[in-house]
Amino acid sequence: MTLRASVDRDLCIGAGNCIRLARGYFELDSEDVAVVAEGADASAEDLQAAERACPASAIVVENVSEANNGG
């Protein structure tokens, strides 16, 4: 299973839980909003933990395995 996460800028409050739970995958930008870091890589379990623990529900994790198989 390949997962990919994205952050909804309108929802993010910069709590930073994701940065700790999926180390290296997210970072805070200059406006204290979480963004996906360049070359980001994290385990499925860590990404799902970050999604669950986001107090603002700003993280969406999608399964992109299907897309990869198709392409």
Next chain:
Amino acid sequence: MATPERIVIAGGGVAAQRCAFKLRELGFDGTLTMVCGEASAPYDRTLLSKDLLAVEPPSIELTLEPAPAYGEAGIELRLDTRATGLDPHARRLRLEGGDETPFDKLVICTGGTAQRPRALVAPGTLVLRELADVAALRDALDACERLIVIGGGFIGGEVASSAAARGLAVTMIEALPAPLAGALGPEVGARVASLHESEGIEVLAGTAAHGCAESANGYEVTLEDGRVIRGDAVVLGAGMAPATEWLAGSGVELDDGIVTDAGCQTSAPDVLAAGDCARWWNPRYATHMRVEHWDTAGRHGATAAAAALGEEVVFAPIPFFWSDQHGVKLQYVGYAPTWDDVQIDDLDPPRSFVARYQRDGELKAVFAASQPRAIAAARRELAATERTI
């Protein structure tokens, strides 16, 4: 004021941890010590009542920073060491075991402890506040068929939710007319009750638990109205009390928490406070307030770091908290100790709704289930309209 050379942080929660790392980020290069009462390095307390109670907890990083980060940042982490007293004039913090540590600045972030009303404590009654409480609670859930949760607040609600997900029969006892009715009012509280009930939890609201005793095969909780509820285990979710008893006689002003100004300064020179233990002046609302919210506590700790280094700071956040119950994200933003109107939009109750609390026609707070976008909009609305200085 001369730059402090030695800063001590009493406490080991998120406020303490954020304060310590913020001090280094701001360039403080003196001696920095954290005195933590718990045996674990600072961790994410919000996960205790959620992920960690699952039958098979996910392997997630609990610590806020990996252990080596403290050494690398030159932060001395003294675990399993509670602060026991303070002499603000001599600038010395007394520690468990009789040791003392001097400071130029002290930041108190000792958080709180779980309330244990005497009448409700029987041998084996469980609480959940610290990581050390988790093992016993997990053992009880593993062995239990019928769980009694006393208190319908956030800890009670999350524990009940986790237990229901395990397939246990759960009874929740709440003294108020509905869970969370104190903060949200009875109508919105009723929706929270419905959420629990829709997942099979029995909610007994409007009657307080009166006593708790071990019985031949479990526990018996007696209610005020005389009913007796039986279960295999009892979890007490009776709220927390600020951990400030160790400051009695120190001269630091206490009033349900450590009283500070908007800049984290207590009544004692060179002693600051932040997080769940602090009752601070929030100029946004022109009132002293104490909140027990994870996100606020972390930001408070970071603010206290700047204050300890002599920066003029004003801590004026809009309170925010969240809870995960039965797969529903419950969120609250704002400050509404009283209101004269609550507008409820039932989108798909009880799993999805929005409640807007107003006073004199002005929005004061919003509570929502599964509606993060409504919360984000409310946050912007509140930030734009509320007074601040």
